[in-house]
Amino acid sequence: MKITVAGTGYVGLVTGVCLASKGHQVTCLDVDEEKVKVMQKGKSPIYEPGLSELMQEYMGNLTFTTDYANAYKDAEVIFIGVGTPEKSDGSANLSYVYQVAKQIAQTAEKDCVVVLKSTVPIGTNDKIEQYIHDKQVHKCKIYVASNPEFLAQGTAVRDTLYASRIVIGTDEEYPAEVLVRVYEKFDAPKLKVGRRSAEMIKYASNDFLALKISYVNEIANLCETVGADVEEVTLGMGYDKRIGDYFLHAGIGYGGSCFPKDTKALSWLASFNDKEIRTVKAAIEVNDNQKLKLIKKAKKYYEDFLFLNVAVLGCTFKPGTDDLREAPSLINVPLLLEDGAHVRIWDPVGTENFKKQVPSEKIQYCQSIEDTIRGADICLIFTEWEEICNFDVNKYKQLMKHPIVLDGRNCYTLDQFEGTGVTYSSIGRKTVNDIEE
Ligand code: NAD
DSSP: OEEEEEOOSTTHHHHHHHHHHTTOEEEEEOSOHHHHHHHHTTOOSSOOTTHHHHHHHTGGGEEEESOHHHHHHTOSEEEEOOOOOBOTTSSBOOHHHHHHHHHHHHHOOSOEEEEEOSOOOTTHHHHHHHHHHHHOOSSOOEEEEEOOOOOOTTSHHHHHHTOSOEEEEOSSHHHHHHHHHHTTTOOSOEEEEOHHHHHHHHHHHHHHHHHHHHHHHHHHHHHHHHTOOHHHHHHHHHTSTTTOSTTOOOSSOOOSSSHHHHHHHHHHHHHHTTOOOHHHHHHHHHHHHHTTHHHHHHTTTOSOOTTOEEEEEOOSSSTTOOOOTTOHHHHHHHHHHHTTOEEEEEOSSOHHHHHHHSOOTTEEEOSSHHHHHTTOSEEEEOSOOHHHHTSOTHHHHHHOSSOEEEETTOOSOSGGGTTTOOEEEOSSSOOBTOOOO
C-alpha cells in the first residue's frame, strides 16, 4: 500500500521503517530538513537498536521528504506521528497534529484514511475529522481512525514488529478494513474498538504503568525505613499473576517522552470535565519527589556539593535510547552545578543531547566509566546501562577519592559490595559499608 508517515521521531520513523519492511511503499515526512537529509542517506537520526539496519535493508520501499503536498497527494493511508508535548497547564499541545491535519486537508486528492498514532486526548480524532472535512480542498473521502502506539524506546523495533496489541479505533467499516490490511503481516493481536476507547486505552495504559512505578517506589522508600529489601519484596509480589513482575522495579522515578506528559494530560482532562483522577495525581507527585532521591541521600555524606567532584553515570531516561526527555539527570545535574560541584558524566549515547540541554563549562564528559569516577568524591547512577551493570565494582574503591556510590537504578546486588570498602546505597535496600555518623 502507499503510505505516508508524518513525523519521523521515535514513533514515526520506527513505524515507517517497520511498515516498509512488510512490503508497503512508505514516504516518511518531516519538517526538519537536517533530519530528512540524514535519513535520505540511509541513516537514522535517532538511536534505537536495530532501526538503522532495518532501514538500510528496506531503503527500496522508503522515501524521505519535507514536501508534504507530494507526500499527501495520493497516499492511501496517512499516519500522524508528530509530537504532542505538554503545555504549561499540563494539557496536550495539539498544534503539530492540527498543522498536519491542515496540510492534509489542503493537499489530499485521493480517498484516504488518516491514522492518528500520536497520543491525543479523548475526543481529538472526532475534532480532527471535522477539522479536515471543514477545510478540505479536493473532493475525496477522508476518514480518520485512531491507532495508538505502545512501543517503548530502546525496544521500539521489536515492539512494533511484534506488538503486544494493535488497537484499531474506528466506528466505520472502511477504515477498519484498511488498517487490517496495513497490519496484515504483523504478528500481533488486532483489536477493533471505538475511536474514543482507543484514545483512552493509550492514556489508561501509560498512566497505569506510571502508577505501578510510583507505587513500587513508595514501597521501596518504606522498605529502607523498616529494614526490608525491595528487590526481595517485588520478587515475592511478581509471582502473583494479577500483579506480574514486569515494571516492578524501584528506582529514581520514570522519565521519557510519555509517562510524565500522559499522566499530566489525563489529570488535566479529568479536571476539565469536573472529575478528579486521584491515583494518577498521586503517581505524579510521588515521581517528582523520587527524582530527587539521590541528592537527598547524598546530603547524609556531604552538607553541600561545593568543590566536590561528582561522577554521574548515565544521563538518558533509560538505557537503549539517546532520549533525555524528563530524565532525572536533567534536574539533578543543574542542582549539583548550582551547589558548586564539578561534574563528570559518562553515557554511551546521551551526552551530545545532554550538552545541548545543560550547556555548562563545569561539566566534563568522559569516554569511560573509569575516567568518570577517577578522584570522585561521590558517584551517582541515573541510568542502568549494561556497561554500568557489568562494571567491576572494586574499581570504585580503587579509583574514587571517597568511594561512595548512590545507585538510582539498583544496577548491582548488595553482595557485590560486601567487603569492598565502597559505601553503596541504592533504592529500597540497606546501605552496604555505610559511613557511621
Ligand atoms: P518526536 O518529538 O520524537 O518526533 C516528532 C517528529 O514530528 C519530529 O521529528 C518533528 O520534526 C516532526 N514534525 C513536527 N511537525 C510536523 C509536520 N507538520 N509534518 C511532519 N513532521 C512534523 O515524537 P515521538 O517521541 O516520536 O512521539 C510522537 C507521538 O507518539 C507523541 O504523541 C507521543 O506521545 C507518542 N508516543 C511516543 C512514544 C515514545 O516512546 N516516544 C511511544 C508511544 C507513543
